[in-house]
Amino acid sequence: MNAAETLLRLDRVACVRGGRLLFEGLDLALGPGEAAIVTGPNGAGKSSLLRLAGGLLSPAAGVVARGDSVALADEGPALDAKLSLGRALGFWAKMDGRDAAAGIAAMGLAPLADVPVRMLSTGQRKRAMLARVISSGAALWLLDEPGNGLDSEGLDRLGAAMAAHRAEGGAILAASHQPLDLAGAKQVALG
Amino acid sequence: MSALILRELRLAATGGSALLPLIFFLLVATLFPFAIGPDTPLLARTGGGALWVAALLAALLPVERLVEPDRTSGFLDQLALRGVSEESIAAAKLAGHWLSFGPPLMLAALPASALMKLPEPMLARLELGLLAGTPGLAALTLLTAALTAGLRGAGALGGLLMLPLAVPILIFGAGMGDPVAGEGAIKLLAAASLFLVAIAPFAAGAAIRAARD
Numbered sequence: 001m002n003a004a005e006t007l008l009r010l011d012r013v014a015c016v017r018g019g020r021l022l023f024e025g026l027d028l029a030l031g032p033g034e035a036a037i038v039t040g041p042n043g044a045g046k047s048s049l050l051r052l053a054g055g056l057l058s059p060a061a062g063v064v065a066r067g068d069s070v071a072l073a074d075e076g077p078a079l080d081a082k083l084s085l086g087r088a089l090g091f092w093a094k095m096d097g098r099d100a101a102a103g104i105a106a107m108g109l110a111p112l113a114d115v116p117v118r119m120l121s122t123g124q125r126k127r128a129m130l131a132r133v134i135s136s137g138a139a140l141w142l143l144d145e146p147g148n149g150l151d152s153e154g155l156d157r158l159g160a161a162m163a164a165h166r167a168e169g170g171a172i173l174a175a176s177h178q179p180l181d182l183a184g185a186k187q188v189a190l191g
Numbered sequence: 192m193s194a195l196i197l198r199e200l201r202l203a204a205t206g207g208s209a210l211l212p213l214i215f216f217l218l219v220a221t222l223f224p225f226a227i228g229p230d231t232p233l234l235a236r237t238g239g240g241a242l243w244v245a246a247l248l249a250a251l252l253p254v255e256r257l258v259e260p261d262r263t264s265g266f267l268d269q270l271a272l273r274g275v276s277e278e279s280i281a282a283a284k285l286a287g288h289w290l291s292f293g294p295p296l297m298l299a300a301l302p303a304s305a306l307m308k309l310p311e312p313m314l315a316r317l318e319l320g321l322l323a324g325t326p327g328l329a330a331l332t333l334l335t336a337a338l339t340a341g342l343r344g345a346g347a348l349g350g351l352l353m354l355p356l357a358v359p360i361l362i363f364g365a366g367m368g369d370p371v372a373g374e375g376a377i378k379l380l381a382a383a384s385l386f387l388v389a390i391a392p393f394a395a396g397a398a399i400r401a402a403r404d
Contacts, residue, residue: 051268054268054272055271055272056268056271056272056403057403057404068274070272071272072268072269072272074265074268075265076263076264076265076266076268076269077264077265078264078265078266078268078269079264080198080201080202082205091194091198092269094194095194095270095273096273132269
């Protein structure tokens with residue numbers, strides 16, 4: 001990872017969803033080790049901003065530039081319900097050319113590796129999505145309400161994983177209602 | 192790409208719906224002679240066409256399973272983030288869908304043709320026709336699944352969308368039974384099927400992209 005590289009740059013970005021302008025003129029730059037927290041009321045466009053940053057939506061105006069590797073954890077589990085958790089995460093790890101073990105260990109999911117995904121609770125599912133992001137090796141993490149459904153031990157693990165990621169030169173863009181353990185994060189207020 | 196095709200096959204096998212098209216096909220083959228009566232020449236004349244209708248409807252059975260679950264679970268988003276193009280996803284789904292219903296249907300055509308009392312040369316032509324025509328049916332199903340993903344009543348709407356487009360396959364497929372015109376019918380069937388297979392990944396890919404907004 002090049003230290004001078006900007007991992008995400010939003011330049012005067014506007015977002016229109018369903019004919020409604022959610023936000024405009026948004027500037028944001030994230031370099032290695034940096035983080036930003038997006039806040040705002042429901043429907044302000046926090047998830048849309050994350051999808052814009054990931055390239056899943058195109059901006060109505062402005063420019064979005066990002067590095068090659070992006071990982072997203074949003075409300076979609078994207079894990080095959082009938083597979084065991086270990087194999088479902090392994091599918092994505094294989095796609096990324098990585099090993100799923102790092103993420104599974106970081107989120108404390110090892111005892112659940114043989115449990116089918118459909119049997120998991122909301123919090124366990126959230127942990128699994130975060131484990132996928134951790135294993136992906138992507139430089140930019142996009143986290144949509146990463147703390148939702150996590151217990152205090154899960155929140156601690158999330159905080160530790162985010163700190164480790166930033167220490168390794170990664171960047172994080174998170175949308176959250178609850179306070180997140182992101183020291184020195186930029187604040188992006190929508191709406 | 193191969194991982195995606197393997198996943199499609201695994202989903203078809205574990206979803207409990209893998210046998211559904213097969214059972215449906217055999218069901219029609221079993222019921223049809225009861226409805227027509229034990230008139231061997233009549234059965235032999237109409238049986239091929241009835242099996243083609245059964246194959247077409249069997250192909251349409253998994254239409255709600257092909258794209259919509261992957262869209263709602265965020266699977267398609269995760270693939271897009273990893274730079275997998277929507278066209279590759281659609282092509283993998285097409286290959287997976289055909290592998291899970293085309294060859295099994297060709298096997299099921301053996302007992303089905305016996306139930307319909309089809310003469311042997313007719314069975315050979317039916318098998319050849321299924322080999323040429325089922326990829327086209329798989330392509331149509333995928334196209335329909337991608338276009339109707341996220342809509343309510345997608346199954347019923349999918350039938351309405353797909354059936355007119357499937358008419359050429361049906362006409363040329365059933366037309367292969369004709370000993371005189373059969374030669375030309377197989378070529379036209381293969382051409383219609385090839386056309387659908389060629390456009391389906393692009394059209395379905397565009398539909399998946401459009402559904403994201």
